Amino acid sequence: MKINPSLLAVFVALFFSASVYAEPNLIYKTENDILYRDANEAKSDAYIAERCRLDIYYPTNKTHFTTLVWFHGGGIKGGSKSIPEELKQQGIAVVAVNYRLYPKVNCPAYIEDAAAAVAWTFRNIEKYGGDPNKIFIAGHSAGGYLVSVVGLDKSRLAKYNIDADKIAGIIPCSGQMITHMVIREERKISDKQPIIDQFAPLYYVRADAPALILITGDRNMELLGRYEENAYMMRMMKVAGHTKTELYEIQGHNHGEMLKPALTILLNHIKAAVN
Helix, strand or coil: CEECHHHHHHHHHHHHHHHCCCCCCCCEEEEEEEECCCHHHHHHCHHHHHHCEEEEEEECCCCCEEEEEEECCCCCCCCCCCCCHHHCCCCCEEEEECCCCCCCCCCCHHHHHHHHHHHHHHHHHHHHCEEEEEEEEEEECHHHHHHHHHHHCCHHHHCCCCCHHHCCEEEEECCCCCCCHHHHHHCCCCCCCCCCCCCCHHHHCCCCCCCEEEEEECCCCCCCCHHHHHHHHHHHHHHHCCCCEEEEEECCCCCCCCHHHHHHHHHHHHHHHHC
16 A cells, blocks of 8 residues: 655644544653563573663553563664654553664574563563453564564464464564575674574465565665565465455655654554454
């Protein structure tokens, strides 16, 4: 689905004017730097202790709320957890995750971190008042890649005795669907050489996956073939029999610029799915 920038601006204004004030009496709290991996791992590995932490932003006077687990971008080489302003005061909890980065670690350490953070959310969100049946996972760029792998490769969460199909929705924003370019760099393969192996979301196309909402920037302004990767993912999911895959292309916006309007689409899908 192509989205014209001028129409998108109107959509954003209308959406936020309605949604930000949908539950005006909610009170939110943020808890920072929660270790989501095993404490013994953190004791023996200083980098795990430093990076494997998350923040949780949640409404304190609401129960059974929806939760979004959010992964930052940065090419698996940089970036840090943060909660986008557009996701605040929306009646949902947001879990913002840090994960270990290349070159201090190699594949699959950062994928394993992402799975551990999602597992932590499933195991702990009820303590904060959230509903474990209403957990969405999303991220931008590298974060979009990570949520796609964790949500589609069921073995990642099975390690924690969690069925990946309990995820309410997977929403990658400009995420790679082939094997990530950093993994290819680790193997001395050019970022222009596409690879699809067990570290590619496309490797795990299946009919029984959670809802998959793919969002990219303009195909002529995105990184490399990012739109085309997502378009191929959409097509192959549908060929496999998956009925809950959608693709959005935000025209006139490049890889970085697409995030803000993408968050509007993300929130719209979350609200429609749980209402």
